[in-house]
Amino acid sequence: MKIAKYLSIFKISFAQEFAYRLNFIMWRVRNVMQIFLVFFLWDTVFSDPGRVLFGYDRAKILTYVFGIMIVKSLVLSARAADVAGDIYRGDIMNHLLKPMSYFKFWFTRDISSKALNLLFAAGEFAILFIILRPPFFLQTDPLALLGFFLFIALAIFIYFNLLFIISSIPFWAPELGWGGQFLVTVIIVEFLSGALFPVDILPQMVQKILLFTPFPYLIFFPIQVYLGKISGTVLLGGLSISLFWAMTLWLVMNFIWNKGLRAYQASGR
Secondary structure, three states, X not given: OHHHHHHHHHHHHHHHHHHHHHHHHHHHHHHHHHHHHHHHHHHHHOOOOOOOEOOEOHHHHHHHHHHHHHHHHHHOOOHHHHHHHHHHHOOHHHHHOOOOXXXXXXXXXXXXXXXXXXXXXXXXXXXXXXXXXXOOOOOOOHHHHHHHHHHHHXXXXXXXXXXXXXXOHHHOOHHHHHHXXXXXXXXXXXXHOOOOOOHXXXXXXXXXXXXXXXXXXXXXXXXXXXXXXXXXXHHHHHHHHHHHHHHHHHHHHHHHHHHHHHHOOOOOO
16 A cells, blocks of 8 residues: 555654764754754843834744744754755665655655654753743634644645755756755755744845745744734735745756756766
């Protein structure tokens, strides 16, 4: 059965995450340290409990900071970044000869990575919450929660396609695979997605431009929906743009992938 096949991939990938303990630990340490730095920055800015800045009070801005931890574990933890290495080493040929979808194989591995990272993020969230004791905004509106999970699902799909597009660079320039990934996933995505600060603290013109790109819909927009700061026509507009990028990146990814396979020299194993 197809489901059993991908379930086996999920279990194997989950176990393999522990084979690279140092990489995993450093990823988690990096995330926790980032949350610490961002938390104390905004905690200082909102030291006056009654202060409202950029449309945030202290509870909402600190909820945003903690929300980054959970959303990043769901969206930005992805094994599909290893596709570039598969192409560079020639290991991709081993996968293409097997009776399974290469995309579904890596998407299953991505879900496995996200499940493990979410478990650790939940634990880190609880520990930091107990230590720091921040005020927290608890969303109870079922429609806002539904919108939050919908945007999370779209963000996962957008980021998966974006990673595959960047990971296709080694088809034509094997030595540029890691550099392209670092530029997009570490610098551009971290800065423009809202993983470091809320996008709506930027000037209005910059915000308008950014909201036409896929990046804010990875972190910023889902958390804003959870906080109840986005609803109605603005939410529908964001949903339309998010769906547009999900479909566009899927089509671009398939186009580039097919072109890459035709140009592939099958080097390596």
